[in-house]
Amino acid sequence: MKLRLFFLFLIIILFLTSACSKKGEKKEEALPTKFVQVEEGPMFLEISATGAVKPQVGAQVKVGARISGRVEKLFVKQGDYVKAGQLIAIIEHADLQREVDKNYQEYLQAQTQHEKVKKTYPENIKAQKRVISAIKADLAQLKREKERLLALYQEGLISKNDLERIERDVEVKENQLASELAKLSALEEEYNQELKRTQAMVLSTKNQYEASKVKLNYAFIYSPINGYVSEVSTQQGETVVAGLNAPTFITVIDLSKLEVHCYIDETDIGKIKPGMPARFRVDSFPDKIFEAKVRTIYPGAIIRNNVVFYDTVLDILTPYEGYLRPEMTAQVTIIADKKEKALQIPARAIKVDEKGKRFVYVKRGDKVEKQYITTGWESQGKVEILSGLSKTDLVGIW
Numbered sequence: 001m002k003l004r005l006f007f008l009f010l011i012i013i014l015f016l017t018s019a020c021s022k023k024g025e026k027k028e029e030a031l032p033t034k035f036v037q038v039e040e041g042p043m044f045l046e047i048s049a050t051g052a053v054k055p056q057v058g059a060q061v062k063v064g065a066r067i068s069g070r071v072e073k074l075f076v077k078q079g080d081y082v083k084a085g086q087l088i089a090i091i092e093h094a095d096l097q098r099e100v101d102k103n104y105q106e107y108l109q110a111q112t113q114h115e116k117v118k119k120t121y122p123e124n125i126k127a128q129k130r131v132i133s134a135i136k137a138d139l140a141q142l143k144r145e146k147e148r149l150l151a152l153y154q155e156g157l158i159s160k161n162d163l164e165r166i167e168r169d170v171e172v173k174e175n176q177l178a179s180e181l182a183k184l185s186a187l188e189e190e191y192n193q194e195l196k197r198t199q200a201m202v203l204s205t206k207n208q209y210e211a212s213k214v215k216l217n218y219a220f221i222y223s224p225i226n227g228y229v230s231e232v233s234t235q236q237g238e239t240v241v242a243g244l245n246a247p248t249f250i251t252v253i254d255l256s257k258l259e260v261h262c263y264i265d266e267t268d269i270g271k272i273k274p275g276m277p278a279r280f281r282v283d284s285f286p287d288k289i290f291e292a293k294v295r296t297i298y299p300g301a302i303i304r305n306n307v308v309f310y311d312t313v314l315d316i317l318t319p320y321e322g323y324l325r326p327e328m329t330a331q332v333t334i335i336a337d338k339k340e341k342a343l344q345i346p347a348r349a350i351k352v353d354e355k356g357k358r359f360v361y362v363k364r365g366d367k368v369e370k371q372y373i374t375t376g377w378e379s380q381g382k383v384e385i386l387s388g389l390s391k392t393d394l395v396g397i398w
Helices: 002-024 094-154 160-217
Strands: 034-037 039-055 060-064 069-074 087-091 220-222 227-232 248-253 258-265 277-282 285-304 307-316 329-346 358-364 367-372 374-379 382-387 394-397
Touching (some): 039 374, 087 248, 094 160, 258 285, 258 329
Antiparallel strands (some): 258 307, 374 382
């Protein structure tokens, strides 16, 4: 019995000793078996951000109606391509057409009256001037007769009654001339007034006619731009009511006028300037890279989850029709700076110890040694080496 207890106690001691020994051992790291040489070449300062493809200003238009009525005809459906000026829909317009016809007739009547005034009054004025010319001729003849009789009277060859008679004839003719001149003046004034009145009537009726034509034209809905019909909001036979907001018929998007809006963190926005090159990918075509450049940075901030971002707009340089559509998510990289010569190694070669320090394994002769490094920029899977390595070093990769 004592012998059994002894062996049991010995087994427990050996088990505890083995466990403590294993706990104290350090786990050895596997060393790399493949090595690459440190490179020297161009290195880019890349700023990554998430964005979205958006229509440019004016590239997405909601086409609506400016009058109320039933939709008589709708000529497009979702997905159709339309050209600028193409007829999209027609709203009932019989009452508008009647208004146009009525205003046109009033316009024609006003023109006729105006032309009549322009023709009649000048003829009357000419006739009145002829009457005045005849009176003036008679008056001139009477005045010459008066002078002749006055000379005869002064010589005592005629009586005073003869002289007084001719003087009365001259006075009557002068009064007649004054009366006819007054008639001419009144006629000319009346002509000017009638000319202005009928001209105003022509202008007024023409404006009413043009306004009714414009209103009639509102019944015909045209596409303002080239593009694809992305949404049809009103169907044929439905009634639209135009108010402060015009009811939308369709939405047209020009897919040839797109841009990218990306959201840059406030810590990086100071590095971004208009004109900087950029590139992006979309989830629909992950293997295709689209080239772009920074156009502008909007001044207003966007706050999301207590983080400040700034909307940065990119012009797309790569032909993109057939690939990009509005609201596609874009993974954007902006090239903020460049170094022509920088030591660099693959990012997968770098390890981090328990204290957060970066190191690599370097092959020196037949030995593989741990080498701590200081890193800089990271671009396209490579990391810039600021210190710790030289161009002749070989670093291990996994």
